Amino acid sequence: MSQSPSVYKELAWQGLWKNNAGLVQLLGLCPLLAVTASITNGLGLGLATLLVLVGSNITVSLIREYVPNEIRIPVFVMVIATFVTVIQLVMNAYLYTLYQALGIFIPLIVTNCLIIGRAEAYASKNPWHHSAFDGLMMGLGFTLVLVILGGIREILGNGTLFDGADLLLGEWAEALRIQLFSVDYPLLLAILPPGAFIVMGFIIAGKNWLDSYRAARAEQPQKQVTRARVTAQ
Amino acid sequence: MSFLTALIILGVLALIFGLILGFAAVRFHVEGDPIVEQIDALLPQTQCGQCGYPGCRPYAEAIANGEEINKCPPGGETTIKNLSELLGVEAKPLDAAHGTETVKKVAVIREDECIGCTKCIQACPVDAILGAAKHMHTVIAHECTGCDLCVEPCPVDCIDMVPVPVRPDNWQWDLQQIPVRVVESGNE
């Protein structure tokens, strides 16, 4: 446990940026592209995914030792499905309009590749508190992308930001709505399916550019891996 | 809906599925993982250890267990590309922390300086060095993989790594590298 802080730091760095689920691992793309016509939808789905991710990571990590390999996947997806159904029911009960807006993508959180991916790749090999934190960071990273993508698409395609935030956050949030500009003919493409892909492509390119820019700026103190010797010296 | 029907139905369903999978797991059990062999076949077999593993095969095993594929400098881009195709993962640039892809080299022992200590023989993973104790050693050039593991142990520093000579028959059609402009023409 002595190295824990650095473990957490590394997990945060991986989840939020370096190995971001949406931008780098390209997991969970379906909801990522499908529901991000507005920033509100993105945020809502991001938070729902985050909850499921943390929950499933913890659970999987706790049960990992009791599950034989052959039924590993069925059990994991069942765990996830339970969480999703629960969240779905709760949203249906208390966030009805948002639930309607997100449509089929709520039940589809089950198959969000991100969740099963983390369960397999991380939670099934690590203790629960690390897994929980990993879920949190991966989920936040994912939400971040959802929000950015939603924001860009909403601005381009609608000229607004936080349109319909009240659906997610309650009446008060109506005040959040920002009309950035109002043209008669917004760039419809941005909120249509092709726009989702293209804007996403540009976001990924932006991240790559930032990374290479930073790499160029920081004259990296190259870490050198020690060579293994095959033979005697 | 009632608790009981739900529990019974799902329980029975899960039981059946579990039985099926349990049956299949044994009935259709397959031994062994041929992927290591396939990976190993793609590695350059230089045995240089730059990947951080003692030899190519251990690295192949590590890759099969999820290690990154971009750690072998002697293999360079070609190997990474082949591995990425074999494993269906994205090709990444070579991890500079392990070194960079350089021109192929061979070891050459400056024979007049060699004191015959046999240290290099022990170091060479492919037995490419010939010689007996207290006698001059030489490198069999075509067996040498250029791993440079023999350089460090040599107490008198008489081993050089020199680029593999380019001959007309292994020339890579690199017109830019021909020393034309250096060689002046005959009739001037």
Next chain:
Amino acid sequence: MTIAIKEIDSGQLWNFPGGIHPPERKQLSNQGSITPLPLAQTFTIPIKQHSGAAGDIIVAVGDRVLGGQPLTHAGLNNGLPVHAPTSGTITAIAAGRIAHPSGLADTVITLTADGEDTLVTMPPLLDYREHGRSELLERIKQAGIAGLGGAGFPTAQKLALQRPIEYIIINGVECEPYITADDCLMREHAQTIIDGIEILLHLAGCDKALLAIEANKPEAIAQFEQLLPQHPQIALRVVPVKYPSGGEKQLIQLLTGQQVPSRGLPLDLGLVVQNVGTAYAVARAVLAGEPLIQRVVTVTGEQVSQPGNYWVRLGTSVADLLAHCGFQPTPTQRVIMGGPMMGFTLPDLAVPVVKITNCILVPSHAELPPAGPEMNCIRCGACADVCPAQLLPQQLQWLAKAKDYDGLEQHHLFDCIECGACAYVCPSEIPLVHYYRKAKAEVRQLAREKVKSEIARERFEARQERLEREKQERLERHRLAAEARKRAQAEAVAKGADDPQDAIQAAIARAKARKAAQAAAAAKQSDDESNV
């Protein structure tokens, strides 16, 4: 695959896909007759001038040699000897310029001529039909004859295989612009060529030869039309002007309608293709005993004032050759060995004329402007339209850039004959052929590396096994030593410590055991290290 003998005999011609019509510019060099080039002072003779292994050098520096004397001895494989082009002294045997696009050095023999030009020949075999097949083949081999048409494949070896041959095709097409060496040879030595063809027919054991000449060589055609009626075995085929109808595979398709199977040989169709120059050289070697020490070389281009065809001794440097032709170099002069389509530029003029050198081209800037900047391929397909091998050059180029070797394989890179037709028409001025050559070299290199890595692995594994075995043996020794010590101690105890002999024994045993233990420990340590 059987060839349609009836149609072929009736004189039918087929066509091959693609092909181009670049400006011919042959009149530049085909006006006069073939002039013997005055002897140069020094000759540099690369020991490898054909496709195959070089022979072993059988002369030493300082030796005096006569013209026509072999300088190397051909080995068993596809080696060929090279001969002294004239009499003189061997002054160096070292790495030097060879006629290769790489400009890299290889072993060359330098001969300083004595100016007397004393030649030796082998005994003529005028009644060659009386001599054995193997004797004739040996003569052709000893004369150092390699195909003079391009690839320089040893002629004797082409004919050595005992397979039924339907036709010998004599390639007098000379489709590449500028070059007129074969043309002039045919005009002046038609009879010798016919003799050579007869010898080849005799060797091949077949009775039909097709002599193909492109329609733009009326004088050569006239010569043969006049002579051939006396030689019913040889049929003349005048083929339409199109580049590259002189390519072996294309010529076969033109004359027989058949395609040489990929990776196969013309022999698979019962065909052998020989250049007219080769036929001439065979005739001279058999009927006059002359080894191959000179050939016809076209010197042409606007930067020489006396273009034409010359009899040039092999080993003459391009500088000496050009000096006789009124060479006026421009600042960025290109000197091309070979024609404009398939030749290569020389890194300097020290390069010698060799067996496959058919042309030295020194164009002015205006007549063959250097290629413009390479632009991106626009996939216009012009290249595919002209490719005689029906390849997709743009695709190959793309794959070569991507280093997709599997894709290159699927697109049959190795069926490209490097004719350059594609690059000739490419509007984006992409040096396509260059990409293919590079890619081919890379593929070959990869194959070599693959073999090498396989060997390395085997050696590594063998070594590991050996080390393991040695370790086991050491441990075994250690165990034995320990046992011996124990035994010795036990014996010592049993005997009482007062026997000095025993004390010494025990000490020795202890020392031995300690050494063994140390060795074992060292071995263990090194193992530990290697397992990091």
Next chain:
Amino acid sequence: MGDYLLLLVATVLVNNFVLVKFLGLCPFMGVSNKLETAIGMSAATTFVLTLASVCSYLVNQYLLVPFGLTALQTLTFILVIAVVVQFTEMVVHKTSPTLYRLLGIYLPLITTNCAVLGVALLNVNEQHNFIQSIIYGFGAAVGFSLVLVLFSALRERLAAADVPIPFKGAAVAMITAGLMSLAFMGFSGLVAVP
């Protein structure tokens, strides 16, 4: 008959699962580097998707609905799918090593392909009958395979393109998918969706 054909056309082209409905995108991006692997993935997905569509229809129609357990749909469907996939994998692994080599690493991926669960859920939502469910599952799979194969061939060609560095890899692939989706907009309105 005509209706079924229309449903097929509509699922394959007009409402293409990947480009219009945004389902199954992860494998679409993930296993489209090489044409060969894409074809393998297509075959595997087609098999599993059709089978899962049928199985989940049966489970839903004969177990969940009669007993009023519709809240358990997601749970049950995903269980069915996971088991179908797992079972297929094991069987293929044993019986046909060559096929397994081809499909091996893609089969587990299919479980987490949301297209599969999507088909099951959409079948319920759109109240498809048995035959419609089969067609819908098959159509979705064909649509997936079609764009996956085309996309991977496009990406193979991209491999050598001089793409600006930040766009290399996933970014340009996304944009390509976007342009494909743009092209697929041409099919909109072709078949009226009920």
Next chain:
Amino acid sequence: MIIKSMQRNGLILTAFALIATLLVVAISVLTEAPIARQKEQELLRVLNQIILPEWHDNDLYHSCTLVSDPALGPGERRVYRAELAGQPTATAIEVTAPDGYSGAIHLLVAIHADGSIAGVRTLAHNETPGLGDKIELRVSDWITHFTGQKVNGADDPRWNVKRYGGMFDQFTGATITPQAVVTAVQRAALVAAAQQEQWYAAPANCFPQQAEVSP
């Protein structure tokens, strides 16, 4: 061997399935009531917009009856009957316009007892955002233009978009969507005129209904 593996896998999977089911069922029982309430409130919110409170004093939500008429769309449709002091005042009908630009448009159409339109709202649609979605009140007030209009028979020329000589605006660039809505409302009004009386006679038979999983 096989038996053991089967037992083990079967039991573990069953155990997990049981726990999962238990959880899901428990939550679904707990949320059943709020969900139903949410649905009711959502519907009521819309209902109250088009049938103003001064037009009724009965429990609109529970005054629902099921009818079926191909002109209203496939399957059973809900009709909410408003009464003021026991007198029929208006009905709100679920209507589907099948011919929207991208699929069916689901509407709620309220019609006064005198045949005039009390109000129309869009419940669900897939029209293109920015073009066809102007039928949502959130986006534009176009849908309110129906209020107060009357239908004079099936071939009333005014019941069309302006481009085809009607009285309703089309949207620039999108004629199909408004046209679909207009004709659907027109059909609903005609059906209502013919059947409203029967509807009031029918029993309130919409509830209890089973919880649906998705919209």
Next chain:
Amino acid sequence: MTFKLAASPHTHSRRTTQQVMRWVYLALLPGVLLQTYFFGVGVYVQILLALATAWLAEAAVMRLRNRPIAHAWQDHTAIVTAVLLAIAIPALAPWWVIVIGTLFAIVVVKHVYGGVGQNLFNPAMAGYVLLLISFPVQLTSWPLPSELAQLPLTFGDTLHIIFTGFTQAGHNLEQLRMGVDGITMATPLDSLRQDLGQAMTLTESLTKPIFGSLGGIGWAWVNLGFLVGGLILIKQRIISWHIPGGMLLGLLIPAAIYWLFHPDQAIPPLMHALSGATMLGAFFIATDPVTAATSNKGRLIFGLLIGVLVFVIRTWGGYPDAVAFAVLLANMTVPVLDKYTQPTVYGHGGRS
């Protein structure tokens, strides 16, 4: 003296990419001139706007990539893209329409892929489709052919309406598009589609003034103009006949069959051939070498595919004209087509 090493061949037939592109935009001239005659000088304004945008965009991209700007300009492909996009959109569309479209075409569709020759989709058509789905109103508001126009347009008016949306006299585009009968007129294909959709018969619909003799007033002539230009390109061996031939066959054969069976509900084949962007598409757009199949067999299939798609979308789809969509859809299939239509290579079993 130093020698320059070069790879063979050392000679080259001198038709460069630039010359190829020049032929293409010169061959567009007949069609463009006719289009200007019928739809006004707005066509030129659009072309100029597109060219300016394209050049600036290429320059900007080259700057960002630290490459010489001339590198992108010298091949003239951007000119072809810009001109094709400009003549594909209505002559009086607002200025920002063509600017957005050209930017998208040049930056996203062409240079994100690395520039000339590397793009997978036809830039001009991708730009057009972007505009069509983003601004359907502007993209379908074709001005009336000059013979039918109520209000004559001066050059000043044209500029005014493109940049401000109103003529100098204050008319907006909608008013300009009003026909004699006071009803806004759509393009021939558009109005046919709507009329047939409204259950009118073909003969009824064809009585509208927009339908002249063949493919609609003006449109038929413009198509013939492009046909002439296309034939010049074939003559010059810039394009081969396979793609245009395939596309026309793929369009006309199904159209004719369908028309025979539904004579009064289908667009007649001749109308298919001479209206919309048929000829432009067949000879100039589908033939874009970069995004088309390369072997002749592949080209034929590629053309046929486009033709059939145009027919299907025109007949049952949601868009009046479908050349752009069809071309993009066919672009997607090119790598696969190329892969499976390789000619038999010498020595691999083919016969001569």
